[in-house]
Amino acid sequence: MASIPRTVADIFGDYCCRRRGLINALTHDVDTFFAQCDSDKDNLCLYGYPDGTWEVTLPSHEVPPVIPDPALGINFARNKMSRDEWLYLVAVHSDSWLLNVAFFYAAYLNKNQRTRLFNLINRLTNVVENVKKWNVVQNTPRIDKSGEASGSNSRIPQKISSDGPSKTTSKIVEDSHMESEEEQEETPCGRCGEVYQKNEFWIACDFCPLWYHGKCVNVTTTMADEIDKYECPLCALKRTKA
Incomplete structure (x- = not known):
């Protein structure tokens, strides 16, 4: 079992890896992610993991959970909204969950350490911003050296x-x-x-x-x-x- 991050550096590293997994799910792997969020299934969550991977799965059965769970039932709204609107909604919930997990771990830090952690996190673009950038890149024609x-x-x-x-x-x-x-x-x-x-x-x-x-x-x-x-x-x- 992985050790629980306790220092500012450890918690920030955990945040970065989970963030990377969520960004990949909503950008590079978006077609796979979209297909896995079947609205006919039970309440599904999008998890980002400390190794940089992601997973769509059911929430934890532990009460209380080891760490806060992500937003429940992201799959239910998939077919009730446009694809882009739904992805932005999931991205907003993902950003909220990342901060929730980071400051769950930061509960034992002092005031100055929590401030430093927040400043480190705040210097990064969030998931929503990365999803927006990805959509702009995907929808903007590029001109190569031959002019094509x-x-x-x-x-x-x-x-x-x-x-x-x-x-x-x-x-x-x-x-x-x-x-x-x-x-x-x-x-x-x-x-x-x-x-x-x-x-x-x-x-x-x-x-x-x-x-x-x-x-x-x-x-x-x-x-x-x-x-x-x-x-x-x-x-x-x-x-x-x-």
Whole structure:
């Protein structure tokens, strides 16, 4: 059984992973998600998990539940609204649930720690904003180099250091469809919480959605070039406790 997040960094990491799962459900995996929310089934919930995955399933049978449950019965409204309106409704409930879980874990933190946690979370775009961005991208024709209209979005955002581009992971390529220049600039460091500034060297963890200042995790650009898959301190700690 996974350990319960207790520190600001652990709770924020948990929030980021659950958020990523929910965003994927409502964007990249939206057709699968839509099909699983059969209105003829019982009360279904959309869960985001600490490993970055998602699941449509029944609510917990435990009373009280280990963590707060998401909104019940999201499937019942599916056929009573337009697809986009229904997805936005699910996204709103998903954002509410993410904050609910984060501050459920944060109950034992002090005032300053809770403020720091909220500020970290508030620097990220929420699920609703990402769903809106996804719909805009999907509905906007793209122009490729030959001048032909295209529906793909091939831009790959990178954090740039003074020595050149930092390491880009396959996960970041996948997530690039959801990022804008503004979102890159608001990315918080998973260690210190400061946001990304131009020409800083950052490195992405290959096992969670977090980015870090190289200096915060003692990784230089030379070291990054030699790393096949980077595991951040938070993920390394979780693995040793598993």
